[in-house]
Amino acid sequence: MKNRTAVIDLGTNTFNLIIAEKNEGALNELVHLEEGVKLGEGGINKGNIQEAAFLRGMQMMKHFSGLLKKYEVSNYKAIATSAIRNAKNGPDFIKQVKVQTGIVIESINGQKEAEYIYGGVKSSGALSDKTSLILDIGGGSVECILCNHSELFWKESFEIGAARLMDIFHKEDPIPSEKITELNRYLEEKLEPLFEQCKIFKPHNLIGSAGAFDTFVEMIETEKGNDVDLRELKTYLFDSIAFAEITDWLCTSSHEQRINRKSIIPLRVDMIVTASILTGFIIEKLGVKEIGMSAYSMKEGILSKLIR
Template sequence: MNDCFAVMDLGTNTFHLMIARVTDGHFTQIARDHEPVKLGEGGINKGFIQQNAFDRGLATMHRFSLQIKQYNIQRVKAIATSALRSAKNGQAFIDNVKEQTGIEIEIIDGLQEATYIYQGVKASGALTDDKALIMDIGGGSVEFIICTNNTMLWKQSFEIGAARLIERFHQVDPIPHQSITALHNYLGESLQPLFEAAQGITVNKLIGSAGAFETFAEVIELETQPAFDVKDIKTYNFDIDHLVRITDVLIASSNKQRQAMKGIISLRVDMIVAASIITRYVMQKLDIKQVSMSTYSLKEGVMAGLAQ
């Protein structure tokens, strides 16, 4: 399959693999895999990958390597983001993967990560000529891009991902009111560059990039549409009242209640609380009344670039 590429997005929470065939500048997915590696578990704010997480990551890379060989893929791109970017032993992980599988991992900075996310969301068809704010909530970092379908007006990556916020603010479940207040104060300080950039720019819409926004959509839709599968769509428009209601429920819920909710995968049972709080905070600060979602994100952005 010489017209095929493999792209890996090695995130703080999840490792993703996508294999796609490229034709005339466009890509068609033929295989995908993912693993909730939780690379940042227990060490994200210490800047160190714990041994159990290190081993889970290596095991996943071995599995991905076998699939790449199965499809006889010669062109491979593996992208690492926040956890490997900030971990003291991140290079040791990269060296181990290279030695054991032959896969070379490229660490990208937050601005390059934001660019790939923009390219992925653009490829989904979610963007128009109107100005929008893309938000990608990862485990280690959150990327924001103010953009249109034609250009990026501003972008920045913030090391305030859901895994980092859980360790700092979500030690008690359900999350207490005082912890939410502390988190709001922290976001107000951390996201000041975003709010300054948005001044004088009319941003009508927030576009969530995959991840937590897929969970919001699934939880909402599965209440009335048992056959709904977010993997079947590229974009989704939220009913704002439904989104506000479901994020209220998630923020107030216990771990046990979230585990029982249809549409929440185990990886996001805890992460979704912090993601809900960030989403609602940004919506309120920027007075955003339209929210949509793209199931395309970083790996699709990388693939779109390779296809070009």
């Protein structure tokens, strides 16, 4: 077997696969896939993976299994997060994947997820000696991490991901203003532990970890006429005015308007709305002026640990 390592990240919306090879100290990515599975579709707040989503997930894991064999991967880690850890039939999904593909999945809690995210963002070079708030918005959960490049001060996972919020608040399109108000009240309550910790650690900036923040970057840069390769980019510093304009537009846009915007991938066409509201609420609440993005997230954090 070749000296190849893989990470499989089974998220609520996407299943991700990275296969990498260490060659003379350098890390060479052989495969980098982000596949829309929508495992939480139809059941995210019911605590159950629906049949169609279950089958989509199984098919993707069979595809990933084939790639692990093709690339002769000697070491891998498959991690399940919010949708699987909270679903009543999550253990059955994990069992079926092992039976049908041989892949062993580890279901991790939100604290471990936040720790891996910190490792990924740190490896991107986005952190400095100043205190940052890392915000990772998944479909099922949101991870918040207060840290700098050398120390993780506080971390928490909140089960208020974009898919969960959309299921509760975004049933009409465009989202009605009264629903935005309701959502903001909900966030005020749910994120109280974060705001209390921010009073202590006083973050200098907010760094969005991949996901929705990838889309924000692509929207802003496409508007300028630029092509962006996020894998090459690693980090990005937002212009605060451009950022506010993009998120404001998303909060008032229709599904048709979003789907016609090429810089928004189909998977995020709808969930980007609640992700925008959540991001805007935190920025306003904390009064942070500097907003950045790390293209690296949990899967890169796991990969860096495996490689080491």
